[in-house]
Amino acid sequence: MIHPPNPATWIPPVIHLIKDNLPVLDRKGEEWDHMFTTAYQFGCDALIALGQAEETGRGARPLAHPRLPEILPRWDDICVAVLSLAHQCGLLSYRLPDGCESPEAAAWWGRRKGEIMPPPNIMAAYGLGPAWAAPEVLPVLRALGLIEAGQWAAAAEPVLWRKEPPEWRLDIAADPRFQLALDRAVNEMPADIRRELDRLVIITEADVTEGLIRRAAHQEGLRAEHGANRVICLPLTRESVRQGLVFLRTHDLDWLFFSNWRLSDGWLSPSERNRALEIFHDSLAIRMRRAVVAQLYPDRPEFAG
Numbered sequence: 001m002i003h004p005p006n007p008a009t010w011i012p013p014v015i016h017l018i019k020d021n022l023p024v025l026d027r028k029g030e031e032w033d034h035m036f037t038t039a040y041q042f043g044c045d046a047l048i049a050l051g052q053a054e055e056t057g058r059g060a061r062p063l064a065h066p067r068l069p070e071i072l073p074r075w076d077d078i079c080v081a082v083l084s085l086a087h088q089c090g091l092l093s094y095r096l097p098d099g100c101e102s103p104e105a106a107a108w109w110g111r112r113k114g115e116i117m118p119p120p121n122i123m124a125a126y127g128l129g130p131a132w133a134a135p136e137v138l139p140v141l142r143a144l145g146l147i148e149a150g151q152w153a154a155a156a157e158p159v160l161w162r163k164e165p166p167e168w169r170l171d172i173a174a175d176p177r178f179q180l181a182l183d184r185a186v187n188e189m190p191a192d193i194r195r196e197l198d199r200l201v202i203i204t205e206a207d208v209t210e211g212l213i214r215r216a217a218h219q220e221g222l223r224a225e226h227g228a229n230r231v232i233c234l235p236l237t238r239e240s241v242r243q244g245l246v247f248l249r250t251h252d253l254d255w256l257f258f259s260n261w262r263l264s265d266g267w268l269s270p271s272e273r274n275r276a277l278e279i280f281h282d283s284l285a286i287r288m289r290r291a292v293v294a295q296l297y298p299d300r301p302e303f304a305g
Contacts, residue, residue, distance in 0.1 A: 002155045002264060004075035010143040011068065014082055015052055017140045018043045021089045025059065034059040038281055039088035042081035045277050049073035076262065077277035079144050079159045087163075091134040094165035095120050099130050102167045123151040128160055129168035158263050164283035173287055177263075182291045184266045193267060196256060200249045201293065201300045203242060211241040246302050253293065253303060257285040 022032040022043045032053070034040035044060040047053040051069045053060035086092035090109060096102055099120045101111070111117075120130035121138065131152075133141060141147045146156040161172050172178055189197075219233045258280050260268050268276060279285075294304040 002158065004155070005143065005145040007072055007075070010075075010078075010140070010145075011050065011072075013140045013143045014078060015047065015050060017082065017136065018047055018085060019052075020136075021085055021091070022047075022059075031056055031061045032059045037088065039081075039084035042277065042279065043085045046073065046078055046081040049277060050078075071271075071275060073277055074262070074272070074275050075144070076159055076162075076264065077275075077279050079146060079156075080162050080279050080282070081277060082140060082144065083146075083159070083163055086133065086137045086140075091137045093117070093132045094167045095130045095132060096167050097124070097129055105167070121150070122147055125151040126154050126157045127170065128152045128157055129165065131165075158284075161263070162279065162282050162284045172284065173291065178287070178291075181263050181266070182288065182295070185261065185288060185292050186295055188266055190267050193256065193260060197253070197293070197296065200253050200256070201297050201303050203245050203249070207245060208238050208242050211245055212236060212238060215241060215244070250303055250305075253289050254286055255280070257289045257292075258282050261285060261288060263288075 019032075022040055023035055025031040025033045032040075032044055032047070034044045036058070040059075044053065044055075047060050048055055049069070050073065051063070052066040053062050055061075083092065087094070093101060093105065101117050106115075118132055120132050122131040122133055122141075124130045133147075138147070145153055146159065147153055152160070158177075161170065164170055164172065215236055219236070222233070258278065259276065260273060262268060262272075262276070263284060265272060290304045293300065297303065
């Protein structure tokens, strides 16, 4: 079992790192702008959850009198927020087993061919690969309990499963701990979660008819607003509408797991749901959604992909 470090150890450096690396709306720096970018959204949400800011239309605004809440956000969610922000800002680089940057990462950051990169300063451990972290990030990762003695700590493994860096080629679904978590997710599923799963994976003919009417009305509205000759719409069929519903409901299924499930706890209690940050694009939660749906609804493979 993972025992998170004392919040007094990690809260100050986490707040400082996030504040220093979020984009600002103006030169005065009176508001942080998440730019509708995942990592920046996580950073803004973390500051709000830690009582340092209030939500705005597109980010967060520092509070005049910040104060930590009596009930703190989840440590593991804060870890994901920090890792995401550091990686987004180029302050954290996941490396291949030989310590080099992947060609995809080099292209993303616009590296010149042959550019020398600093060697990893976080060594592989507990199934996780090597990484490089900037000097201002290393002490924060130590305070969070994610690294120790120059390598990843045991506590980092389930956290980084949620990021699943492609450089490491992790086989999470094959891990016995994932299989145990799957059994728990299926066998200890709350009734409200099961009802919502049932609703989302079952698309009735009435749902398709309603979707067809709604999409046809939307297309007509676009033509009326912009002119029939300027709006090109794909032909509507019951199958195309059904595929659209599968896409939308798969998104909703993912959010059901993002908001209500964590590896360490299984399905979250109402109080734990209130502590959870909105960590979307959570690779581990998506893997668990696929596995749960495949087991409970083998005749609905379209929702298990």
